Amino acid sequence: MLGSTHGTLTTHNRVAAYSASDEQPRPDGDVDVSGQPLQATEVDLDRFFRPESVAVIGASDAEGRPNTGITRQLIAWAERVGARLHPVHPKRKTVFGLPCHRSVADLPEPVDLAVLLVADPLPVIEELAAAKVKFAVAFASGFAETGEAGAAAQARLAETVRDSGLRLLGPNTNLNAFEAFREDLEGPAIALITQSGHQGRPVFTLQELGIRLSHWAPTGNEADLETADFIEYFARQPEVGSIALYAEGFRDGRSFLLAADAAARRKVPVVAVKVGRTEAGARSVASHTGKLTGADDVMDAAMRQYGVIRVDGLDELQDTSALLARAKPPQAAGVVVYSISGGTGAHFSDLATAAGLELPPLSADKQAELHQWIPDYLDVSNPVDCGGHPVGDERGRKIIDAILADPAVGCLIVPITGPFPPMSDRLAADLAAAAETTDKLICVVWGSPVGTEDAYRRTLLGSSRLATFRTFGNCITAVRAWRDHHRFTSPYFSPFDEAPRTPSPSARKARALLKPGQQLSEHAAKQLLRAYGIRVPREQLVTSAAASVRAAAQVGYPVVMKASAPQLAHKSELGLVKVGLTSASQVREAYRELTDIARFENVELDGVLVCQMVERGVEMVVGVSRDELFGPTVTVGLGGVLVEVLDDAAVGIPPFGETQARRMLDSLRGRALLDGVRGAPPADTEALVEVVLRVQRMALELGDSLAELDINPLVVLPRGQGAVALDALAVCS
Numbered sequence: 001m002l003g004s005t006h007g008t009l010t011t012h013n014r015v016a017a018y019s020a021s022d023e024q025p026r027p028d029g030d031v032d033v034s035g036q037p038l039q040a041t042e043v044d045l046d047r048f049f050r051p052e053s054v055a056v057i058g059a060s061d062a063e064g065r066p067n068t069g070i071t072r073q074l075i076a077w078a079e080r081v082g083a084r085l086h087p088v089h090p091k092r093k094t095v096f097g098l099p100c101h102r103s104v105a106d107l108p109e110p111v112d113l114a115v116l117l118v119a120d121p122l123p124v125i126e127e128l129a130a131a132k133v134k135f136a137v138a139f140a141s142g143f144a145e146t147g148e149a150g151a152a153a154q155a156r157l158a159e160t161v162r163d164s165g166l167r168l169l170g171p172n173t174n175l176n177a178f179e180a181f182r183e184d185l186e187g188p189a190i191a192l193i194t195q196s197g198h199q200g201r202p203v204f205t206l207q208e209l210g211i212r213l214s215h216w217a218p219t220g221n222e223a224d225l226e227t228a229d230f231i232e233y234f235a236r237q238p239e240v241g242s243i244a245l246y247a248e249g250f251r252d253g254r255s256f257l258l259a260a261d262a263a264a265r266r267k268v269p270v271v272a273v274k275v276g277r278t279e280a281g282a283r284s285v286a287s288h289t290g291k292l293t294g295a296d297d298v299m300d301a302a303m304r305q306y307g308v309i310r311v312d313g314l315d316e317l318q319d320t321s322a323l324l325a326r327a328k329p330p331q332a333a334g335v336v337v338y339s340i341s342g343g344t345g346a347h348f349s350d351l352a353t354a355a356g357l358e359l360p361p362l363s364a365d366k367q368a369e370l371h372q373w374i375p376d377y378l379d380v381s382n383p384v385d386c387g388g389h390p391v392g393d394e395r396g397r398k399i400i401d402a403i404l405a406d407p408a409v410g411c412l413i414v415p416i417t418g419p420f421p422p423m424s425d426r427l428a429a430d431l432a433a434a435a436e437t438t439d440k441l442i443c444v445v446w447g448s449p450v451g452t453e454d455a456y457r458r459t460l461l462g463s464s465r466l467a468t469f470r471t472f473g474n475c476i477t478a479v480r481a482w483r484d485h486h487r488f489t490s491p492y493f494s495p496f497d498e499a500p501r502t503p504s505p506s507a508r509k510a511r512a513l514l515k516p517g518q519q520l521s522e523h524a525a526k527q528l529l530r531a532y533g534i535r536v537p538r539e540q541l542v543t544s545a546a547a548s549v550r551a552a553a554q555v556g557y558p559v560v561m562k563a564s565a566p567q568l569a570h571k572s573e574l575g576l577v578k579v580g581l582t583s584a585s586q587v588r589e590a591y592r593e594l595t596d597i598a599r600f601e602n603v604e605l606d607g608v609l610v611c612q613m614v615e616r617g618v619e620m621v622v623g624v625s626r627d628e629l630f631g632p633t634v635t636v637g638l639g640g641v642l643v644e645v646l647d648d649a650a651v652g653i654p655p656f657g658e659t660q661a662r663r664m665l666d667s668l669r670g671r672a673l674l675d676g677v678r679g680a681p682p683a684d685t686e687a688l689v690e691v692v693l694r695v696q697r698m699a700l701e702l703g704d705s706l707a708e709l710d711i712n713p714l715v716v717l718p719r720g721q722g723a724v725a726l727d728a729l730a731v732c733s
Contacts, residue, residue, distance in 0.1 A: 032499040032655060033507075034631075034703045039496070040232045040258035043167065043225070048135045049177065049215055051083045051112035055104065055133070057124055058117035059087030059095045067117045070139075070175060071095060074115060077178040086111065104131050115139070115178075121171060122157055129164030137177070138170035144221050145172055158223040173220025176200060181214070182207045187464050188241025188325045189214035191234035193227055199246045199273075202314045203321065209461050209468075211322045214239050226251045228259035231270060235263040241325030244317055245272040245308075253302070253630035257653065260306035261496055267489040269324040271309045271481065273317050274299055298627045301651035305660055307488040309481045316477050323467045323478040328439040329486050332410035334360045335479065336403050337383035339415050340391055340427075345383030348415045348445075348472055355476045357483070359383070366406050373399055392423040397430040404438050411440065411479060415472060417447040419455060428455040435465035441482065443467045445475050499655035500700060506532045507701040514705050514732045515566075521606055522571075523564045525728035529711065532694045536725045537612035545591040549584045551610035558582045560611040561590045562727075563598050569729055572641065574601055580613065614724050618673050618683045619713035621649070622691055624699045626707060632699035636661075636692050638670045639713040646670070654696045661692045674716065683716040687723040707733040 030038050056074050060067035071087065075096055078085040086109075087095035090102050101107055104114070104127040114128050114136045121138040128136055143154035154171065161168045169177075174197040189212040194200035197218045207213055214237065217230040227247060234240045243263065250256045263270050277296045303310045309324075311317050335357045339345040349359055361381045362370070370380040373395035378385045384403065390396050403412055414431060416424060428444070435442045444466055446456045451470065460468040469475040509531035513524055520528065526536045540551035541564060552559045563576035571577050575597050578590040591608055598605050621639030624632055630653050637649025650664035665671060665685065676682040691714060699706065708731040716723045 032496075032501055032700060033503055034654075034700045036254050036631075037258065038499055038501075040228065040255070040262045042236075043229045043233055045135075045230070045233045047112040048167075048169075050081055051135075053084045053086065053109055053111045053113075054078050055086045055088055055101075055107055055111045055114040056095075056117065057088045057104070057114055059089050059092075059100065060117075061092075061094075061096045070115075070117055073175065074178055076180070080180065083112075084109070104128055104133075107131065113137070115175070122153075122160060125157065125160050125164065125166065125168070129160075129166045133166055136166055136168050137173060137175070138168060138220075138223075139173065139175065140170075141172040143171045143223070154221060154223050161224045168224035169217075170220040171223060173197070173218045176204075176216045176218040179204065179216060181216075182212070185210060185212035187212055189239050190242050190244050190321045190325050191215040191217075191230075191237065191240045192244045193217045193219060193230045193234075194246040195219050195222075195227070195248045196246065199314060200244075203244050203318045206318055206322055210464065211325070222251045226255060228252070228255035231256075231259035232262045235259075235266045235268040240268060242269045242271060242321045244321035245270060245274075246314070246317065247272060247274045248276065250629060253627070253653075257302060257306055257630070258496065260303070260308050261494050264307045264489055264492050265494055267492075269309060269321075269481070269485045270307070271311060271317055271321045271324060272303065273311060273314065274303070295627055298630060298633055298651055298653070301633070302630060302653050304663075305653060305656065307485065307492070309485060311477060311481075315471075316474055319469055319474040320478040320481045323441075323443075323482055324485060326464065327441045327467060327482055329490075330410040330483060331440055332408050333358050333483070334406075334408045335411045335413060336362070336406075336409050337413050337415065338386070338399070338403060339383060340386055340388040340420075340423075341417070342379065342383075342385040344415050344417050345385050348413065349383045351472055352413070352476050352479075355480050357476065357480060360408060362403075362406065363408075366402070369402050370399060388420075388423065391427040391430070393426075396427055397434065400430055400434045401437075404434060404440055404442075409440065411443065411482075413443045413445070413475065413479065415445040415447065415475075417445075419448050419450075419453045421453075421455070424453075425455045425459070428459040432459050432463040432466055435463055441467065441479070443469065443475055443479060445469045445472055447471075493657070493659065495655045495657050495660065498657065500697065503701055504697065506697070510698065510702060511705065514702070516705070516732050518732055519567045519569075520730040520732065521564045521566045521568065522562065522728060523606070523609055524566075525709075525730040526725065528698075528709075528730055529725050529728055532698050534691055534694055534711075534725055535722055536728075537614055539609050539611040541607040541609055542591075543607045545588045548587050548591045548608060548610050552581070552584065552587045555610055555612050558613045559587065560609075560613050561587065561594060562609045562611065563594045563603065563605055564607050564609045565598070565603050565605045568603055574603075576603075611726075614715055614726060615717070617715040617717040617721075617723075620688060620716055620723075621710065621712040622688075622695050622714050623711060624695060624706060624709035627653075632703065632706070634692060634696045634699055636664050636688075637668060638673070643712055652692070652696065654700045656696065658689060658693065661689045661696075664692065665689070681718040684719050684721055684723060685716070686719075687721075688714070688716045691723050691725075704733050707731045 059071045087098050087100040089100050092100040094100050111133045114133050116138050119140055144151040176197045191214050192200050192203050219227050234243050337345050337349050359382050367380050373390050374386045378387050510528050513528050523541045538555045542548045542551050559581050561578045581587050594608055619640035621637050621643050623635045627633050634652045635649050638646045648669045650667045652664050674683040674685050710729040711725045714725050
């Protein structure tokens, strides 16, 4: 019987399964053991969004010129924010009545922000850097989005900016940051980040529905300033209630994770549309911004790991961002659906329950209270069906107040599939009035396709405390995101705080085993696992039949015998594995068969493994692969010979702690197998968590040297008995 391998796990949130004595003292620093940063870069963008002085390079007031309309827009924006604007053009003395300067060198004062309306921004960037300008926006296209030549031009631009101290937005961006934002709206605001300016229009127009927007950052090709810089900055702004993001790609995976972490620490929700899910979408992204998209399952995992709420459509982006910006934290988990129609309530409740929302039955006392105003033959357990008539008089408000008074209720949702004045007007007014008296979330779905009714336009949208939707689906998506966000951030502990900063002793042992550019044999790969304290079966590598018999006696019958060689995968398919051998004669015969097959298949063996046969458990797979955006990733899932067929795996991006490792297990469709099914005992999930953490430590420490690791199967034995890596494959970079 194998002993437990998880005795060192005692800390709730830890990045690797090592005790303090296993790791050398940490020096002061802000990088982890792989050399990656552990803190988001803070960029002070105050003078970008609220400059005191602005220069417009290439300003024009000539009729019919594209720059003329842009110059006019910038002049109006500068007036709104109280900035002094200086047009720059080599051939004009004035632009729209303002003195025009021939060059950057002629500017009368230091400038916070320069907007470049020129085809080639590179020479101007050098002038701006010499003039100590803080920020610049490059409007021009024709860079990485156009192919190799454009990418090279963008690289030169980025290098010039990097050496200058100037911070650049773009190129291939637009001027959405300088739109006219409504100043008459109150409450928490949405800050918007888009890589394609047009895709932000639906969120921007939320202002017409009474939702406040505070900023819009159109990042374009991100030669310098990137999405992560704006996420981190917006998360620090007190007026920002949520961040809405439309992303085509990210320049740097770690920067994005650190920015998302900074938002999670401050409990600021980030809602994102990330395109490139499909091959066609990925091609479109490459042609538009020249970005790496990353594997979509890894992108999904990265967003979930740091609490970024991923939605599919722009309508979901606007509705979810609006709700999260304005809603208070949940006071209870329960959701109650209240409608005038049993059919409406049943329909909505089906959809909400399928989406994972909790619709608990109201207590018997609460139902009796509701039946004071609702006929006894109607169901008020949840959903609550009032039959319609009570909403037209004083009973309507009493019903709403009674539901909200229930301490088990955190959210009230009222789907109204169509207007039925005057009662729908009275219902809308009662909901708006009730919202002023509670911090509980009240959502209304106004299903009328017209959307011009006073009850909707004036009453519902006129309330800053109601969340109003047009579709069932968007309401459910937003409420689920609201619940999930607060569940995630309430106990949030940043994995970057405990990320390893110095190599463990295991790293030195492991590096000595690596062979650059080669796939290790199973025996060598298992030595790599041993270096990180991952249990493998008792085994010996032998090179003769006689030695195999001696090894079997020492390992203990029954045994498994396997061919061992570098570059050898899928041994079972070639007949290079023999299991359940119980005698010396079987071992000798197996040795001869394995070596004969290897010669026939032209496999040059380094020996034959004689291995302990481990009793049955739950077969899992744990591995490491490299993502082009995020670097090393750790995968755990159901394993064995059907791993590709089952396709049930979860991904984590290092660094992460025990909490995330457990979330990965809980997300598996086959999670119940670990709890024991059909009479099987519960598996040792503690040991499995430990293996996941040790593998991610390996991924961090070996970095680019380890291209791939596959432990399959990792047999998880019954609770308290550990986990054993029966086979392993490792590919060195």
